[in-house]
Amino acid sequence: MGLKIYNSLSRQLEDFSPLTEGHVSMYSCGPTVYDYIHIGxxxxxxxxxxxxRYLTYKGYVVKLVQNLTDIDDKIIDRAxxxxxSPSQLARTNGEAYFEDTQRLGIQLADVHPKATEHIPEMIKLIQTLIDKDAAYVVDGSVYYRVNSFSEYGKLSRRKPEDLLAGARVEVDERKEDPRDFDMWKAAKPGEPYWDSPWxxxxxxxxxxxxxxxxxHLGETIDIHAGGEDLLFPHHENEIAQSELATGKPFARYWVHVAFLKINGTRMGKSEKNFIFLRDALDKYPSEVIRHFLISAHYRHPLDYNPESLQTSESALRRLNNCLETLKKYDIEEYNSASQDISQADTALLSAIETMQSQFTDAxxxxxxxxxxIGGxxxxxxxxxxxxxxxxxxxxQTYSRAYKVLSETCQVLGIYTMNEQDVAGTAEILNPLLELLLEIRQNARNQKDWDTSDKIRDQLKxxxxxxxxxxxxxxxKFRS
RNA sequence: GGUGGCGUAGCCAAGUGGUAAGGCACGAGUCUGCAAAACUCCUAUUCGUCGGUUCGAUUCCGACCGCCACCUCCA
Structure with missing residues (x-):
């Protein structure tokens, strides 16, 4: 069975095949860095x-690009x-973003482009659209002429009349059409600006x-991902700009992630009900937060609450205990070649295979x-x-179990081998703990429970x- | 008003036109000096409500109820 992706554009599960065999180009809408990011x-x-990670696991060569919006109204206001200064604020929060996401075990993208570093390219693209009569200039601002793109609305399935009927659309008299949006905004006094032909x-x-x-990825990319709130107008507008400029499809698979909720409603910066990722990371291990965030399918809303995190913590402890035990069989050198395969081996071996196929099917x-995770x-x-x-x-069967289990868990990022974490202290700690355990064992042999319990309790x-x-x-260490 | 989504055990959450994965919690037990961990057993004749299609629906269709989101910046 091959990979299927739900494409927001067709609203269907589609077979995935990248534009270039074996390679996947992927773009993910990143944060506007006016603040720390929240768990949503x-x-x-x-x-x-x-x-x-999964595409890589399947053998694709993936190029991931994730942008940082480092200039925008909110950044200016917040600064x-x-x-x-806006640039200082963006720089600080940009750095914080990488800190936070890396603590969550999110690997860096191949490219993290910043808006302010692509001004010339943007000006060029805007000029192309003006030349194609798809944009117009008013008072130093440039607007996209939505009417010039006949397919406008194909992603969000919004008809012009629906949009116009919406009472929430702020009507700007300077626009030809209320749906038109700005590609270049004239600077007001005191705001940061760049020179442009307009x-x-x-x-x-x-x-x-x-x-x-x-x-960074070419005129047509394979996968474009972002939060579901970006579907309209952001992604709709991206399509309009890009496809009119190039005449080619912009993204082949649109992936939209459902919201994280808190107390039943959307966690959002405007709702002021968010929890910063860094605060959550101070309270829970990264794997626990990852487990929680992927315990529901990405297109389904998920509610953030302490109970759910607690659940993930318990579940993960069970997983880790199992892996730690398996790991011993993996590390120890055995003359395994001579061992026979028993019936029990066959059963477990087939369970391992079942799990592996359940994992890839899922x-x-x-x-x-x-x-x-169920598998x-x-x-x-x-x-x-x-x-x-x-x-x-x-x-060798246990060793096989360890290999398969740890590999799949690492695709999800819910298991990280922490050898290096303790490596530095292990030299001292190991003999020390062994000494303590020996003393405790002597006490236990003499049924000196007070001493033995004291050692256990104090270590705890x-x-x-x-x-x-x-x-x-x-x-072992307990988190 | 327009568009989309959701409603599965105490909680979280998969899933399928043929009779409900997994996790957590609870309870009982095994093991243990006591713990911890682990294991075993136990928890939905039922998938919001009402109709329809079907040999058969939780799964398809319709209506209704409830919840949520987007249509303005938001991942």
Whole structure:
């Protein structure tokens, strides 16, 4: 079965085949950097990240471009409020954006273009549209003439009369048509500006994405992703600008991520009910937040609340326990060649294969991460079950389980091998803990429960958890 | 007014024209000095309501109720 993607343009699940065999070009609408990003923003960024990881897992060479909108009305307003310059504010928040997303385990895109670094390209594109009579200049601003693009509305399925009927459309008398939108905005006194053939000003919002996507990925890109609120007018306008300019389809698959909600309503900056990603990251491990964000399909709304995060934390602990145990079989060197394959091996081996195909089937069906996680946990259950019995499962089978499980989990980014995290301290810590465990074991042998419990309780205070198993006591960090 | 989406166990959440994945929580048990972890068992004859199509619908169609979003900046 091949990959299928739900395309907002056709409103259907479509077979995915990239323009160039084996290569995928992908553009994701990034943040306007006037503030830190909230978890809702993170959801979209994470979905993009996972789509990219999965495409890579499937063997595609992916080029991902994600923009940073670093000039815009809100940036100017916010900078004024804070008494700083728009460029300084954008720079600070841009850096914060990378900090936050990397803490969430989101890999950097191949290119992170900034609007202010593409002014000449935008001017050129606007000029092309003016030359094609698809744009007009009024008082130093340039507007796109929506009427000149017959397919306008094909993405959002909005008819002109619907838009005009909407009481919320602010009618600007200077526009020929209320639907027309600005590609170049004349600067007001005191605002940052760039020179252009039409006077001093700054680019409109939609033009930057058209421009930067085409510059870095070509005139037709494979996948264009963004939050569902961007469908109209942002993406509709991007299509209008790009396709009229080039005469070619702009994006082949449009992917829109549903909102993250909080208390049943949309988490949004204008609603002032958001939680910054960095604050959430201070409270929960990154894998927990990732697990939560992908526990529902990306086109379905998801509600943020502490209970759900708690659930993810518990579920992830179970997954990690399983992987940590499996890892021992993976690391230890065994003369495994001589081991026979038992019936139990065959059963577990087939469970591993089942899980692997469940995972790819789920992800192939429009990146159904919720279903994919279901498959992962089914295998976790079976592996755990085999630990409990003296099942005679061979080390290479466990090793195989570890490989497949950790690989799939890493596509989702819900399992990171933390060897390097402890590597620096392990040298000291390992012998120290072993000494403590030995002392504790002596106490236990003498039934000195006070001492043994004291060691366990005190270590727990330090987030080190001791477990007594048949093979002796173990320790590990608990988040 | 226009457009789109959603309603599945206590909670979260997949899914299918043929009889409901997975997670969390709860309860009972196994193991343990006690814990922890793990495991076992238990939790929806039923998928918002009412009709229709069908041999059969939670899944398709219609109506209704409820919730949400977009149509203005927002991921």
């Amino acid at each position: 923003n993170a959801r979209t960024a994470l979905v993009t990240d996972i789509i990219r 004024q409020t804070l008494g700083t 006077g001093c000003g700054r680019p409109g919002w939609h033009i930057e994405c058209s421009c930067m996507a085409m510059k 992800m192939d069906t429009d990146f159904n991460t919720a279903q994919a 992962i946990f089914s295998l976790v259950g079976q592996v755990n079950k085999s630990f409990g019995t003296s099942s005679g499962i061979s080390h 205070q330090l987030n080190i958890e001791i477990q007594d198993t048949h093979e002796g006591s173990t320790w």
